[in-house]
Amino acid sequence: MPVPVSTSAESFLSAHIHGKVLAANKGDAWQGVKAVITESTACGELLDIPPVSEPYLVWFISGESEVHDREKGGPWIRSIVKKGSFFLSTGGEPYDCRWRALTPEPRVIMHVLLDLSLMKKAYEEVYGIDATHARPRDVSGGEDSQLNALMEQLRDELTRRKASRLLVSGIAQAVAIHLVRKYSALTQQSNSTGSPSLPGFKLRQITDWMSKNLAEEFDLATLSEIAGLSKFHFHRLFKKATGKTPSKYHIDLRMSMARKLLRETRRSVVEIALEVGYANPSHFAKIFRRETGLSPSDYRQLR
Known part of the structure; x- marks a missing residue:
């Protein structure tokens, strides 16, 4: 099946997340954020990953791995990831991904997609009238203690029998503001395209x-x-x-x-x-x- 030019958050999490699903968002508590926890194999086959419009966070809960990703036809880029590492992708082109476990621990990952309307509000709060000139940046294998704490809270709600709508909303807003503050910047001119x-x-x-x-x-x-x-x-x-x-x-x-x-x-x-x-x-x-x-x-x- 060809890789789509882009896909929605719901389709991405249902069709393009590989591995055994351990937990997934359910119910009306998850209005501004979608999340899935998976356990993947020790060695990953070559995966074709389509871009999504929403900011896509991959947060590593356990296991240490060597990850390689590349744009179609480009060189492989290598990262070493472990518990607490994260990837942040903000859209672009389809890409390839593969990995290899470096430790015997299970490779457990939480995949998070934030709603675009929530991100828009975060940009407007942080940058005001300059919000349209702000651009996100991507992170591969990053370490961020503050984001770690927020992801742990989100994981706890995801694994509860019934998540709190107020708490999930608050965590999602905190994550959105943190990402905009730390992983975006103003450009000198807007990108009209x-x-x-x-x-x-x-x-x-x-x-x-x-x-x-x-x-x-x-x-x-x-x-x-x-x-x-x-x-x-x-x-x-x-x-x-x-x-x-x-x-x-x-x-x-x-x-x-x-x-x-x-x-x-x-x-x-x-x-x-x-x-x-x-x-x-x-x-x-x-x-x-x-x-x-x-x-x-x-x-x-x-x-």
Whole structure:
């Protein structure tokens, strides 16, 4: 079955949550939030996950796992998760996910989706008239003690025979405000399309940092932290904004500087390789030939 472009909270929790269901929201207490607790296998098959409009929280109750996720056709992004870890997804494109247990404990997870009207109220309370300019960010394998406490309360209500409508509503509101306060930010301009984007000022901040640190080893985690996004979603939004993956952009910066140094200086190829971040001159020469069609020495002779 093809992965839908997007799906509703109800359909997502009924059709796209894998594993044995241990508890699920029932009754009219669950008006602004949907939740399911599952126990999954030690090793997960490749799953196709469609995006949902609602913020989607995955909170780990027990077990330690190695999780890999990726946008369709993109590189796998690895995270280590344990009790208290969480993932936050705020929409986007369908993605793939797989995992492997690292401990013998059961892999128990709570899946939570917050109602869009509740999130809208939270944005309006936190940002006022600027609410439409605020954008959420995604988190992979995060740790958050305050969110942990709220999730524990929500889990307790989910496992009761009859949940309290007032308490569930209060917890959901507290979660919504916490997510908006801690995991969103104002962009310099609104995104009229409503689709996820990397703001121009944030893109400049990241590319400037890459230019100043091009000799450093490429590290997707560092760049995504600067952007305030999960590695998975940063990779997607950066490619959408520049037409290149972050790693390819980094290589292009290095090659541009290498060409400049080969043209404008008499420094040796070994020195230039070190200057742009390659400790192994043979590897530098291989990358340079792949990117330009010439060896560094042949390129220098053309100046």
